[in-house]
Amino acid sequence: MKPPRSSKNDVFLRYKLWLSAVSGEGILDEDQYLILKLIDELGSLRAAAAKAGISYRKAWGDLKTAEEMLGYELTSKQRGGSGGGKSELTDRANKLLEAYDALHKKMDSAIEDAYDEFKSKIK
Amino acid sequence: MKPPRSSKNDVFLRYKLWLSAVSGEGILDEDQYLILKLIDELGSLRAAAAKAGISYRKAWGDLKTAEEMLGYELTSKQRGGSGGGKSELTDRANKLLEAYDALHKKMDSAIEDAYDEFKSKIK
């Protein structure tokens, strides 16, 4: 994710962690994590996508794919109504976010721990 | 990388680990790691790319970028000569491969360790 350390002309380690279906479709990556987080905060997919700087079209498509692959809903959606509609996270979505977050933290610290050793090896 | 475990309709964790320049260019990812490994084995970038199933065009471009970003050569290249030319890894390339490999193994085991916990959380 973020460079553990860096200076001009330096190199650093990055990684991407995501949940995937056996068929290969991405289910939850960093962007999707952020979108879900923002839905929780803002109550709307459209607002979440705008704040995340991701097109609504993509955010919506990703969410739909994720739910299809998982076989359960991540959000309860309502169109129409006061404010035009809204989206809310389901309990399972919250659990998923928690689990993803915890895993991500572990990976971050694993990278962090290994970084100095890595750097000294390639000197 | 590989699914730690999986059954029909199951989901699994994937990750991608790479070395990057601050400017964002990828320097060493799994494909490039494989290419370098195969150069070491086969003595030629073209042969390595063919065996890896990666287009020569891409393998060459990636290698060039990596060397530019790192500021040092990963391969000694010779065009012309017996066999038309050849490529060989530099010492620094070998060190880099070793370091990447060690790091990758650590990440693999971190994922493996966290996988069951992750799965039980999202149940």
Next chain:
DNA sequence: TCGCGTTATGCAGTAACGTCATATCGAAAA
């Protein structure tokens, strides 16, 4: 009942990237 803003979805345009085709280079072999 009408309007507003969201969910929902298709479609065209575009940008990023990868493959394919092809030209040139040059040291060693003939």
Next chain:
DNA sequence: TTTTCGATATGACGTTACTGCATAACGCGA
């Protein structure tokens, strides 16, 4: 000296993913 053959190098073409735009469906509040 000439030939050889893979390496370097580049332009044209294709794929694919994402964006942007248009539009429908919806339902609460005014």
